[in-house]
Amino acid sequence: MQATSDEALIGRIAAGDKLAMHLLFARHHVRVYRFVLRLVRDESLAEDLISDVFLDVWRQASRFERRSSVGTWLLAIGRHKALSALRKRPGQTLDEEQTAAIEDPGDDPEIAVQKKDKSEILRKCLNGLSAEHREIIDLVYYHERSVEEVAGIVGIPANTVKTRMFYARKRLSELLKAAGLDRGWP
Amino acid sequence: MMMEERNPDEIEALLPWHAAGTLSREDAARVEAALARDHELARRYALVREELAETIRLNEALGAPSPRPLQRLMTRIEGEAAETARGRGALAIGRWLEALPLRLSPRTLAWSAVAAAVVIVVQAGFLAALFVGPQGHSYRTAAVEQAAAPPGAYALVGFVPQASAADVTKFLETHKASIVDGPRAGGFYRIRIGEGGLSRDKLADIVGRMQQESAVVRFAAPAE
Numbered sequence: 431m432q433a434t435s436d437e438a439l440i441g442r443i444a445a446g447d448k449l450a451m452h453l454l455f456a457r458h459h460v461r462v463y464r465f466v467l468r469l470v471r472d473e474s475l476a477e478d479l480i481s482d483v484f485l486d487v488w489r490q491a492s493r494f495e496r497r498s499s500v501g502t503w504l505l506a507i508g509r510h511k512a513l514s515a516l517r518k519r520p521g522q523t524l525d526e527e528q529t530a531a532i533e534d535p536g537d538d539p540e541i542a543v544q545k546k547d548k549s550e551i552l553r554k555c556l557n558g559l560s561a562e563h564r565e566i567i568d569l570v571y572y573h574e575r576s577v578e579e580v581a582g583i584v585g586i587p588a589n590t591v592k593t594r595m596f597y598a599r600k601r602l603s604e605l606l607k608a609a610g611l612d613r614g615w616p
Numbered sequence: 617m618m619m620e621e622r623n624p625d626e627i628e629a630l631l632p633w634h635a636a637g638t639l640s641r642e643d644a645a646r647v648e649a650a651l652a653r654d655h656e657l658a659r660r661y662a663l664v665r666e667e668l669a670e671t672i673r674l675n676e677a678l679g680a681p682s683p684r685p686l687q688r689l690m691t692r693i694e695g696e697a698a699e700t701a702r703g704r705g706a707l708a709i710g711r712w713l714e715a716l717p718l719r720l721s722p723r724t725l726a727w728s729a730v731a732a733a734v735v736i737v738v739q740a741g742f743l744a745a746l747f748v749g750p751q752g753h754s755y756r757t758a759a760v761e762q763a764a765a766p767p768g769a770y771a772l773v774g775f776v777p778q779a780s781a782a783d784v785t786k787f788l789e790t791h792k793a794s795i796v797d798g799p800r801a802g803g804f805y806r807i808r809i810g811e812g813g814l815s816r817d818k819l820a821d822i823v824g825r826m827q828q829e830s831a832v833v834r835f836a837a838p839a840e
Contacts, residue, residue, distance in 0.1 A: 448693060455686055463681045473681075478782065481685040481692070488693050552670040571671035576638040592629040599632070599667065613663055 436500035444491035455484050458501060461573060462508045468568055469512040469561055479511045486511075498582050505573060506583045509565075548611065555605040563598035570595055628657065631664045684786075691785050769814035770796070771823050774804045774835035787832045791822060806839055 434453065442450035459480055466483075467476035486507050494503065556567065569575045569583060580595075581588045600616050607613070627650045633639045634647045651658050771793075775784055788794060791809060798805030809822055819838050826836040 446697070448690070448697075451689075451693065452686075455689065459685065460680045463685075464675050464678045467678055468675070477681045477685045478688075480681060481688040481782075484685075484689050485692055488689075488696070549666075549670050549673070552666065553674045556667070556671060556674055567667070567671055568675065570632045570638075571636055571668040572675040574636050574638055577633060579638075595632055596629050599664070602667065603663075615660055615663060 437494075437496060440487070440491050440494050440500055443488060444494070451484070451488055454487065454500070458504050459484070461501070462504050465505055465568060465573060466508045466512045468564055469509070470515055475515060476512075479508065479515060482511050483507045498579060501573075502575060502579045502583060505569070505575070509583055551606065551609050551611050555602055555609060558605050559598060559601060562594070563601055566591070566594050566598050567602075628660065631657075631661050632668070635661070635664045635668045687789075688782050688785060692781065695781075767813055768811070769809045769819045769822075770839040771807050771809060771819070771826070772804050772835070772837050772839040773807055773826065773833055775832060776830075776834045779832045783832045787826075787829060791826060804835065 434450075436454065436457070439450045439454045439457075443454065462483055463476055463480045466479050467473060470476055470479070483504060487504070494500070498506070556564070559567065566580065566584070569580045575583065577588045577591050580591045584591065586594070603613050603615055627647055630639060630643055630647050634644060639647065651661055775787075779787075788807070793807045793809045795805050796808045800806070809819065814822070816838075823836050823838050826833055
C-alpha cells in the first residue's frame, strides 16, 4: 500500500481535514521536536513550539507552494518559532557555545580519552558547539537536508551553507582536540 | 573573520552531504571519483561518517514529546474551526440582510417597515402582559426550563490575564472540567466538574486545589 504523500495531506488539511492533520503530525512531529529542542534546550518549550508549528500548518496549508518539501517547510517554521522564543528569553542567544559541558578540568586530555569512549566524547563535543553550528550539523546529518534545503531553512546562500558546515566541523575537531582526541584534521 | 572568508576545497565541502546521501547523482559521482584517487580525502571522509553516526545517536537519544502538543494542537484547531463556522454563519446572514433592500421595491420596503413596526408594538404589549401577569407573578419560559443545567458539580472561576489558552486547557484537563458558560461580568466562567454529581466536601476540595493554581486562576468558588 502506498502511503499518502505529505503534499496530498497538506491539500486535505487545506480543505479542513483534521484526520490529515493527525497523520501529518504523527509523521513529522518527533523530528521537528528534536530539531527545535536542540535549538531551545527546553523540553516543555519545545513541546509548545511544535504545537505552534503544526497550528501554522493548519492555518497556512492553502498557501503551501511546493517550492520545498513538506519536511523542509516544517523545519523552517520550527526554526523561526524557536528563534522567536529564544529572543523573548533574556540571556539566551544562538551564539552561545556550551564549552563548559565538554571541559573536564580534573583530567588531563590523555586520561580523559582513556576514561571515556570515543563516541561519547564526540557526542559531548557535538553538544558543545554553538547553536548555529549544531543547527547546520543536525540539518545535514540527522534531518538529511540537501545544500539547497538547508539554505532555504536557514535563509543563507548555498555556498554559505557549505562554508558554515565546513567551519562547524572544523570547530568540532578543535573541541575534540581540547578533549584529548586529535583527529589529525584540519 | 578571515578564516570564514576562505572557501574549503569544493569536493571536501561536499563530504557531509555525500555521507548523508543527499547529493545529486552528478555530484556524488565527482566525490566518489575524488575519494578513489585521494587517500587523505578518504581518511577525512571516514571522520565525516563518524560525525554523522554520532549526530544520529545524539538526536535519537532525545526521545519523543509527550501527547500534550497534539492535545493542545487539536484543541486549538477545534476552537478555530468553531470560530470560523460561527463567523461564516454571521457573515451569510449579514450579507443576506445587506442585499435584501436591493431586491425589494421602494413600495414593498415601505409597507414592510410599517408592518414590522406594528409587530414590534403588539409583541411588546404581549410580553409586558406576560411578565406582569394578571396576579403580578413573574413568568418563566419553557426555554428556560429546557436550558436548566444537567446534574453535576459546578464552580465559578476567573483566570489571570496572563493565562494562555494552553494554560486554561491544561487546568481544565487536570480538574476534569469543562466551561459551560461565560465569560460573565467580571470575566468569570461557569465550569462543570466531572460527569456526575459530587458531594459538597469533594467539590470544596477540588475548588480548594483550583485556588492554589494562582498562576492560572485568580478566583474559584463552588457554584450552583
